[in-house]
Amino acid sequence: xxxxxxxxxxxxxxxxxxxxxxxxxxxxxxxxxxxxxxxxxxxxxxxxxxxxxxxxxxxxxxxxxxxxxxxxxxxxxxxxxxxxxxxxxxxxxxxxxxxxxxxxxxxxxxxxxxxxxxxxxxxxxxxxxxxxxxxxxxxxxxxxxxxxxxxxxxxxxxxxxxxxxxxxxxxxxxxxxxxxxxxxxxxxxxxxxxxxxxxxxxxxxxxxxxxxxxxxxxxxxxxxxxxxxxxxxxxxxxxxxxxxxxxxxxxxxxxxxxxxxxxxxxxxxxxxxxxxxxxxxxxxxxxxxxxxxxxxxxxxxxxxxxxxxxxxxxxxxxxxxxxxxxxxxxxxxxxxxxxxxxxxxxxxxxxxxxxxxxxxxxxxxxxxxxxxxxxxxxxxxxxxxxxxxxxxxxxxxxxxxxxxxxxxxxxxxxxxxx
Amino acid sequence: xxxxxxxxxxxxxxxxxxxxxxxxxxxxxxxxxxxxxxxxxxxxxxxxxxxxxxxxxxxxxxxxxxxxxxxxxxxxxxxxxxxxxxxxxx
Numbered sequence: 001x002x003x004x005x006x007x008x009x010x011x012x013x014x015x016x017x018x019x020x021x022x023x024x025x026x027x028x029x030x031x032x033x034x035x036x037x038x039x040x041x042x043x044x045x046x047x048x049x050x051x052x053x054x055x056x057x058x059x060x061x062x063x064x065x066x067x068x069x070x071x072x073x074x075x076x077x078x079x080x081x082x083x084x085x086x087x088x089x090x091x092x093x094x095x096x097x098x099x100x101x102x103x104x105x106x107x108x109x110x111x112x113x114x115x116x117x118x119x120x121x122x123x124x125x126x127x128x129x130x131x132x133x134x135x136x137x138x139x140x141x142x143x144x145x146x147x148x149x150x151x152x153x154x155x156x157x158x159x160x161x162x163x164x165x166x167x168x169x170x171x172x173x174x175x176x177x178x179x180x181x182x183x184x185x186x187x188x189x190x191x192x193x194x195x196x197x198x199x200x201x202x203x204x205x206x207x208x209x210x211x212x213x214x215x216x217x218x219x220x221x222x223x224x225x226x227x228x229x230x231x232x233x234x235x236x237x238x239x240x241x242x243x244x245x246x247x248x249x250x251x252x253x254x255x256x257x258x259x260x261x262x263x264x265x266x267x268x269x270x271x272x273x274x275x276x277x278x279x280x281x282x283x284x285x286x287x288x289x290x291x292x293x294x295x296x297x298x299x300x301x302x303x304x305x306x307x308x309x310x311x312x313x314x315x316x317x318x319x320x321x322x323x324x325x326x327x328x329x330x331x332x333x334x335x336x337x338x339x340x341x342x343x344x345x346x347x348x349x350x351x352x353x354x355x356x357x358x359x360x361x362x363x364x365x366x367x368x369x370x371x372x373x374x375x376x377x378x379x380x381x382x383x384x385x386x387x388x389x390x391x392x393x394x395x396x397x398x399x400x401x402x403x404x405x406x407x408x409x410x411x412x413x414x415x416x417x418x
Numbered sequence: 419x420x421x422x423x424x425x426x427x428x429x430x431x432x433x434x435x436x437x438x439x440x441x442x443x444x445x446x447x448x449x450x451x452x453x454x455x456x457x458x459x460x461x462x463x464x465x466x467x468x469x470x471x472x473x474x475x476x477x478x479x480x481x482x483x484x485x486x487x488x489x490x491x492x493x494x495x496x497x498x499x500x501x502x503x504x505x506x507x508x
Contacts, residue, residue, distance in 0.1 A: 032506030
């Protein structure tokens, strides 16, 4: 028997994943859509993109990321709705409340998935296994959120294996992967079934003769580190595959920004500047929401002919107000080459904790801060863009904030504005 | 296709307040009158609270077994609005 050096620790990590979260929430709210192929999009239009598809739609071959026309070609009865952030927030908040009632150590990975860490909770668990708790959470989701809501539960000794287990038997599955069934599990999977391994990593592994997860597991650490991944990532994968925790790290906030796809690509500077101004306003709001100040700024654009342009600048002093972000972004944006712009984006980097509480000896700096505080308070109280810069007049009407993918850091900010 | 029909009209609603039920079902619309028709709800979809400016609005997604209705209670003015409906297949 081959010795793999697996982590034999009791599996105490639980991964919870809402099945087709947005689509299922809509089916929960609309009983007439249950059992039908349907999806959700951010902005309803002829060529809009599907951001969540129901299981009935997925069964027909309709995938997330498809255009509406492609989905309609597969299924002419395909139903599509616009997103409703407030509704998904209720589902999210209730899911978080359920998870927090079992352990204080939870981390939401995105709006529809989270991780519960039961380390240190063994005395509280008593005789109950994590599988018992998993089934109880499934039932509570049905009782407290809605009877149509289904979740996948995965249990493992580390975050990677817990997530793999959650995706093993979709929808509505509950699986445990530990040292006893890990090798058998890998035998049933493809390399791209592993989270974090997509086509490029697969090609790299294949070029070293690693064709399956089992061969990946059997590969020596030295080979992964020195040859395949050429770095510490190889060691991480070596340990991750064996059930050792690698991914319990807090991500560092590196940049804050906004980007926007221009619906009708244009070279009209007046139109683009108004949109840039609005993007800078939301970037400033994000900076203040995260309680940071920035020193660096980058503005970028993609052109209709496929070209990409970006310009970066580092400043000596930090900034956080909308006006300051826009002023600095404008200096760079005015240096762009001429052409029809398809996408524009702005982001701030070199972030440091906010020092707004310190009084400034310069009166104009203090005035800027008071003005920003006043505008933020008015917008918090009265809702979306009640007060905004005149430069953003056109942009405010055109650029809409929609559902954020990935992290949930800005969800509260989005809801204030929705 | 988007099956939503937008209505946005004030309606009469009869409510049920349950003393001993889960938080989800504490307050549930029972029936409504819309254009002289009385519609009784048989399925409770979801309720969520949201804000329109400073006003708190409670959104109820209800169904009479065939069609789905989105009702909004303006918590400041205590008015009920039938916002939209989705026609099901009978």
